[in-house]
Amino acid sequence: MNWDAAIPLLVVASSLLPGLVIFTLAEERVYLRTFLNLAGAVIKLGLVVWMIWGVYHQHHYEIRLALLPNLDLVLRAGPLALLFVTLSSLLWLVTTVYAVGYLEGSPHRSRFFGFFSLCVTSTVGVALAGNLITFLLFYELLTLSTYPLVVHRGTEEARRAGRSYLVYTMFGGGLLLLATVWLYTLTGTLEFTPQGFVQQVLATHRPALIVIFALFIAGLGVKAALVPLHGWLPKAMVAPAPVSALLHAVAVVKAGAFGIVRIVYDVFGVEAAAHLGVINPLAWLAAFTILYGSVRALSQNDLKRRLAFSTVSQVSYITLGVAIIGPIASIGGIVHLVHQGLMKITLFFCAGNLAETLGIHKISEMHGVGRRMPWTMTAFTIGAFGMIGAPPVAGFVSKWYLGLGALQAGQGWVVIVLALSSLLNAMYFLPILHAAWFRAPPDHWPAEHDFGHKETAWALLLPPVITAVIAVAVGLLASAPFSPLDWARLIAQREFYQP
Amino acid sequence: MTVTAAGMVLWLVVLWPLLLSIPALHSRLPWPRQLALLPVLVLFLLPTTTALKLPWLLFGSGLALSADLPWLLAMFIVVWWVAAAQFKIFAQGANSSRATTFFLLTLAGNLGTLLAADLVGFFVFATLMGYSFYGLMLAKDEAAAKNTARCYVVALIVGDLALFEALLLAAGASNNLQYAAVQQAMADSSTLPLYLAMVLAGFIVKAGLWPAHIWLTAALRTVSPLPRILLAAVPVAMAMLGTVRWLPVEMVTAATAGYVLQVLGALMLVSASVKWLRARVGAAGWSMLCLIGLFFFLFGHTLVQPSAWRSYAPFVSPYLAIMGIASCLLLLPSLRRNRAQAGDTLSAQTGHCLPERLLAWLSVLRRATVWSKLTVGTQANVTMLKNLGRALTASGGHKPVIPGGVWAFAVTVFVLLILLFAALAG
Numbered sequence: 001m002n003w004d005a006a007i008p009l010l011v012v013a014s015s016l017l018p019g020l021v022i023f024t025l026a027e028e029r030v031y032l033r034t035f036l037n038l039a040g041a042v043i044k045l046g047l048v049v050w051m052i053w054g055v056y057h058q059h060h061y062e063i064r065l066a067l068l069p070n071l072d073l074v075l076r077a078g079p080l081a082l083l084f085v086t087l088s089s090l091l092w093l094v095t096t097v098y099a100v101g102y103l104e105g106s107p108h109r110s111r112f113f114g115f116f117s118l119c120v121t122s123t124v125g126v127a128l129a130g131n132l133i134t135f136l137l138f139y140e141l142l143t144l145s146t147y148p149l150v151v152h153r154g155t156e157e158a159r160r161a162g163r164s165y166l167v168y169t170m171f172g173g174g175l176l177l178l179a180t181v182w183l184y185t186l187t188g189t190l191e192f193t194p195q196g197f198v199q200q201v202l203a204t205h206r207p208a209l210i211v212i213f214a215l216f217i218a219g220l221g222v223k224a225a226l227v228p229l230h231g232w233l234p235k236a237m238v239a240p241a242p243v244s245a246l247l248h249a250v251a252v253v254k255a256g257a258f259g260i261v262r263i264v265y266d267v268f269g270v271e272a273a274a275h276l277g278v279i280n281p282l283a284w285l286a287a288f289t290i291l292y293g294s295v296r297a298l299s300q301n302d303l304k305r306r307l308a309f310s311t312v313s314q315v316s317y318i319t320l321g322v323a324i325i326g327p328i329a330s331i332g333g334i335v336h337l338v339h340q341g342l343m344k345i346t347l348f349f350c351a352g353n354l355a356e357t358l359g360i361h362k363i364s365e366m367h368g369v370g371r372r373m374p375w376t377m378t379a380f381t382i383g384a385f386g387m388i389g390a391p392p393v394a395g396f397v398s399k400w401y402l403g404l405g406a407l408q409a410g411q412g413w414v415v416i417v418l419a420l421s422s423l424l425n426a427m428y429f430l431p432i433l434h435a436a437w438f439r440a441p442p443d444h445w446p447a448e449h450d451f452g453h454k455e456t457a458w459a460l461l462l463p464p465v466i467t468a469v470i471a472v473a474v475g476l477l478a479s480a481p482f483s484p485l486d487w488a489r490l491i492a493q494r495e496f497y498q499p
Numbered sequence: 500m501t502v503t504a505a506g507m508v509l510w511l512v513v514l515w516p517l518l519l520s521i522p523a524l525h526s527r528l529p530w531p532r533q534l535a536l537l538p539v540l541v542l543f544l545l546p547t548t549t550a551l552k553l554p555w556l557l558f559g560s561g562l563a564l565s566a567d568l569p570w571l572l573a574m575f576i577v578v579w580w581v582a583a584a585q586f587k588i589f590a591q592g593a594n595s596s597r598a599t600t601f602f603l604l605t606l607a608g609n610l611g612t613l614l615a616a617d618l619v620g621f622f623v624f625a626t627l628m629g630y631s632f633y634g635l636m637l638a639k640d641e642a643a644a645k646n647t648a649r650c651y652v653v654a655l656i657v658g659d660l661a662l663f664e665a666l667l668l669a670a671g672a673s674n675n676l677q678y679a680a681v682q683q684a685m686a687d688s689s690t691l692p693l694y695l696a697m698v699l700a701g702f703i704v705k706a707g708l709w710p711a712h713i714w715l716t717a718a719l720r721t722v723s724p725l726p727r728i729l730l731a732a733v734p735v736a737m738a739m740l741g742t743v744r745w746l747p748v749e750m751v752t753a754a755t756a757g758y759v760l761q762v763l764g765a766l767m768l769v770s771a772s773v774k775w776l777r778a779r780v781g782a783a784g785w786s787m788l789c790l791i792g793l794f795f796f797l798f799g800h801t802l803v804q805p806s807a808w809r810s811y812a813p814f815v816s817p818y819l820a821i822m823g824i825a826s827c828l829l830l831l832p833s834l835r836r837n838r839a840q841a842g843d844t845l846s847a848q849t850g851h852c853l854p855e856r857l858l859a860w861l862s863v864l865r866r867a868t869v870w871s872k873l874t875v876g877t878q879a880n881v882t883m884l885k886n887l888g889r890a891l892t893a894s895g896g897h898k899p900v901i902p903g904g905v906w907a908f909a910v911t912v913f914v915l916l917i918l919l920f921a922a923l924a925g
Contacts (some may be wrong), residue, residue: 371597374522389663390630391623392557400558403667415667419660426656437597438637438645480555 005063007051008075008128011085012121014044015092019117025110034100037113041093044124048089051077052482062130071190073137074130079491080265080334083484084127084258087338090470091250091345092120094463098349099242101459102356112152116246118145123251126258132180132190135262139176139223142255143169149243150236161235168232169252172222176259179215182208183267192262194494196269206276209268213278216263217285223256224319225312227289233312237304241352244304248311249345257318257337264322270496274325283323287417289316294424301362303351306428307344310387313421314340321402324414327496329405332398335488339386339394342471346383349464350376357456359447363432368441370433373455377436379468384429386471389422394475397485506551509562512538513611513624520603522596532583535603539610542572550616557623558676563616567816571613571740574820578732578827579606582725589725590638598638604631605733612737617676618666618745622659625737629655629705632733635726636718643721650714651734654704658738661701665745668694678744686750695756698745706738708795709767712788716774719784728830731787732823739794743815748801749808760799767792783829790822 018040025033051061054077061077077085099116103109122145125138143166151162184190186201186208198209222229236247247253264273264282273279293313300306317340321333353376354360360369370377386393399418406414451457478485516535518524525531545564552561582602590598608628615621633655636648670676672694673684685694707715718730771788775781801808 385630390626390659391619397557399663400667400670403663404670407667407671415664419664422660422663423656430652430656437634438640440640476557477555478557479559 004054004059004061007047007054007061008077009063011044011047011051011089011128012075012124014047015040015117015124016121019114019121022110022117023114027107027110029110033110033113037096037100037117038093040117041089041096044120045089045093048082048086052082052086055079055082056482064130067133070188071133072131073134074191075125075128075134076130076192077128079487079494080261081127081129083334083338083487083491084254085124087254087341088120088123088127088250091245091341091467094466095242095245095250095345097459098245098352098463099240101457102240102242102352104457104459108152111148115145115148116242119149119246119251121145123255126255129192129262131192132183132267135192135259136173136176136180139255139259140173142251143173146243146247146252149246150239152240152243153238155238158238161232161238164235165232168222168229172219172229172256174219175215176219179212179219182215183212186212192266193269194266196265196267196272198268198272202272202275209272210276210278213263213268213273213276216267217260217282220256220259220263221285223252224260224315225253225256225289225293226285226316226319227292227312230289230293230312234305234308237302237308241304241348241355244307245345245348245352248308248348249341253311253315254337254341257315260319261322261334261337270325270330279323279325283320283411283414286316286320286323287414289313290320290417290421291424294421294428297428298424300428301364303354303361303363303366303432304348306363306432307347307351310347310425310428311340311344313425314344314387317398317402320414320417321398321405324402324406324409324411326405326409327492328401328408329414330492330496331485331488332401332403332405334491335401335484336395336398338484338488339398339471339474342394342467342474343383343386346379346464346467346471347387349460349467350380350383353456353460353464356460357449357451358445359449360445363435365442365446366432366435367439368436370437371441372445375455375461375465377433379464380436381433382468382471383464384433386475388425388429389418392472392475394471394484397475397478401485503551505545505549506562508538508541508545509549509551509564509614510553512542513562513607513614516603516607516610520600520607522600525599525603526596531599532586532602532606533580535606536576536579536583539572539576543569552616558619558670559617560620560623561616561677562611562614562620564614568613570816570820571736574732574736574823575610575613577824578729579609581827581831582729585725585728589723594638594640598635601631601634601638604628605635605729608632609733609737613740617678618669618681619676621741621744622662622666625662625705625741626659628733628737629659632726632729635729636722639723641721641723644723647714647717647721650717654707654711654714658701658704661697661704662741662745665694665697665701668697669745681745682747682750686747691747691751692753695746695751695753698742699756699760702738702742702745703763703795706735706742706791706795707788708791709763709770712767712770712791715791716784716788719781719787724830728827731826735787735791736819736823739791739819740815742795742798748798749805749812751802752805753802757799757802757804760795760802762799764792764794764796764799767795783826786829787822787826790818794818794822 018036022033022036054061063075064072067073096116099113103112119142122138122142126135126142129135129138147162147166150165151158180190183198186205187197189197191197202209217226218229222232225233233253237244239247264270268276270279290313293309293311293316297306297309297313300309317336318333321329321336353373354366354369357373358369360366382393386395389395389399399422403415403418406412455461474484477483480486515538519528519531519535528534542564547564547566547568550561550563552559586599586602605628608624608631611624612621612628615624633648633652636644636651668690669681669685672688672690673681675681685691688694704711715730715735719727768789771785771792774788775785797811801811
């Protein structure tokens with residue numbers, strides 16, 4: 001095994017090993033636990049940067065470990081995998097810093113951070129999976145490692161949310177397994193291949209392939225929160241803020257959306273999917289989810305629930321981008337994988353800050369909070385404007401490519417959906433901003449904690465500020481080399497222009 | 500100075516107020532608002548061909564000077580300098596830092612919109628300007644301004660959505676999003692009617708043309724004097740400038756759109772007069788609304804008869820500049836009243852505001868400016884009348900520009916009278 005082959009394995013191990021050690025640590029070993037968490041996150045990010053450089057210079061990072069006869073566990077760092085791994089690794093680092101500050105003094109931290117590390121290990125595994133069986137293994141591991149995080153508070157509400165989460169995701173996992181096995185019996189391979197591997201059986205098993213595609217989408221649609229499979233997501237908001245950030249921006253929801261991208265591009269291929277006639281229904285479903293999520297978000301007074309319905313809406317942009325056949329819309333969908341993550345994690349960090357510092361959970365309690373917590377609310381404002389699609393925040397770039405791609409593909413109705421979505425996003429984000437910046441603050445906040453002259457603890461304040469700055473930077477520097485947009489172009493080029 | 504260095508100056512001039520808008524910075528500097536304006540003066544020293552495109556920025560955006568910019572930059576400097584000088588009356592104490600942030604962000608957006616060399620840059624800076632101006636409207640915590648600001652932000656969102664759709668159509672037709680390239684590409688594009696509709700809808704809403712004037716007339720009545728004196732030069736003038744820059748004027752004939760614009764422009768004139776008669780807007784506001792109506796009336800004419808654009812084009816920048824300056828100066832008395840109402844609490848800060856003598860001089864200048872606005876208005880009207888006359892007397896292929904030459908003449912005379920009254924009343 002050469003060094004290049006080992007790197008994907010090391011990327012997975014860099015969070016797995018610290019996670020396993022953290023499980024064994026006593027609660028009071030705060031510094032060691034924090035060191036292990038941060039060291040793992042930094043090493044992972046360093047390895048990912050190394051791989052980005054390598055892939056840019058035509059290096060091939062792949063490892064194969066025998067799993068079953070004719071089925072290997074494959075970890076491979078292609079452009080699409082690297083995009084997701086970079087996002088997960090970067091956001092894991094900031095989320096770890098945030099979680100350390102957020103959970104300071106609370107019980108069961110070793111358990112929390114152990115599963116936290118396992119969760120990121122699974123996400124990275126999902127991203128680097130070189131075939132469907134590897135993808136499935138890590139995808140299920142993600143479900144199992146996230147459940148303890150959702151129920152971490154141990155309240156009855158948390159347990160209910162956890163049960164709902166488990167039922168939904170295990171059901172989705174079952175559908176995914178069924179589809180995978182069925183596909184394997186038809187094709188004899190599960191290896192992710194640019195432009196798919198079902199062409200060989202396209203003519204002979206058309207009805208079966210349509211059903212398999214539907215099973216895949218239903219299975220992945222649970223985590224990707226496609227309507228009507230989204231029910232677990234708003235309920236899971238009882239989890240601590242770092243977990244919400246992880247669910248919405250780094251791991252779970254993204255794994256579902258990423259899976260849909262994989263299925264369309266590397267299992268079926270866009271041409272075969274279009275030939276089967278399954279792409280347009282997927283686009284309609286995504287469009288419906290975009291509008292449904294936004295409409296539901298309008299009526300939520302609980303801040304995290306509003307953000308959760310916003311995620312339901314925004315994540316479907318990725319699916320929509322993939323379902324509009326064409327390179328430009330694909331760029332929009334793929335790049336939104338990163339952009340949505342940056343903007344949404346900012347919003348969840350800020351929501352956590354408001355809850356931890358002032359005890360604010362509801363939007364009606366946010367009057368004048370911008371004057372009390374200006375940095376937090378500036379970061380929130382950037383995230384919210386990004387979600388609306390206002391330039392120059394990252395969301396503008398995503399919407400630009402989605403809209404342009406839709407026009408290029410002759411699907412003008414998508415532009416109307418995008419416009420409506422932006423309007424609805426403005427309708428549910430701008431009142432929050434108005435209340436926070438322009439309304440008079442109350443005499444007393446619901447449950448204010450004293451942080452001296454600072455607006456909140458540094459560990460809570462820095463992560464949202466950093467992610468907000470990155471969200472603006474990736475929008476402003478969209479055309480720069482190595483930007484997410486540049487990377488997304490590379491992926492779309494591979495899918496649409498390879499002979 | 501090399502071309503690149505001059506181009507970098509352009510960017511620095513825009514980035515400077517953006518940087519100063521950080522509260523931790525501007526709260527430590529004396530005169531941060533005036534300091535933000537100083538580098539703009541450098542732009543007058545640069546050649547009008549100065550430009551710098553940054554290929555890595557957004558989709559390859561750039562800033563550029565052009566031959567018509569000196570007029571608009573002059574407006575920019577006068578209006579923003581007056582606003583900066585009067586700022587202490589507008590916001591004090593706890594509100595001051597927040598208001599300064601919105602002030603500087605609006606200023607940066609305004610300047611960027613003026614200097615943007617392409618549609619995306621224009622859109623980005625106009626968005627920054629628009630939302631920051633919303634903040635400026637509300638910075639003083641006045642109950643009356645809240646409903647107005649809500650109307651304004653709805654107009655802003657609707658306008659931006661329409662312009663975003665137009666941007667997508669433009670990007671679909673042309674890889675190069677610089678104004679001239681887009682105008683050329685859209686003139687040949689099959690999506691021109693949709694593009695035209697989106698651009699006009701977007702900018703009509705943003706400029707406050709009838710029937711989207713509700714936010715503007717409300718703003719003239721209810722918002723604080725400081726955002727009020729910026730209204731004409733900031734959101735309105737930039738929307739009118741956008742109409743000219745985004746559309747392929749002179750290259751296409753769009754008779755229906757042109758007639759609609761002419762009707763809307765005329766209705767704006769009538770609506771403004773009704774509001775003036777009912778004392779819902781003052782003479783200054785009335786004059787501004789009339790100038791918006793007249794602008795779109797004339798612009799509609801160029802859509803019906805593209806060749807007319809050659810006559811109008813030289814007047815656009817002076818027209819916008821003088822509208823901005825005149826409206827600002829005409830609205831100055833409201834600031835003075837505001838200052839008088841502030842009473843003793845401000846006496847200690849008089850040194851930071853415009854001295855009484857200077858205000859008196861400005862009052863004279865204000866009257867003079869109205870007359871000079873009238874002069875430009877007169878030139879534009881004379882040009883329009885010439886074009887109308889040609890069109891009405893032409894035989895064969897020419898249709899009358901608008902039904903009824905007498906009506907057109909009446910509209911023009913009406914506008915001239917309005918401006919005259921405004922000058923006298925001001």
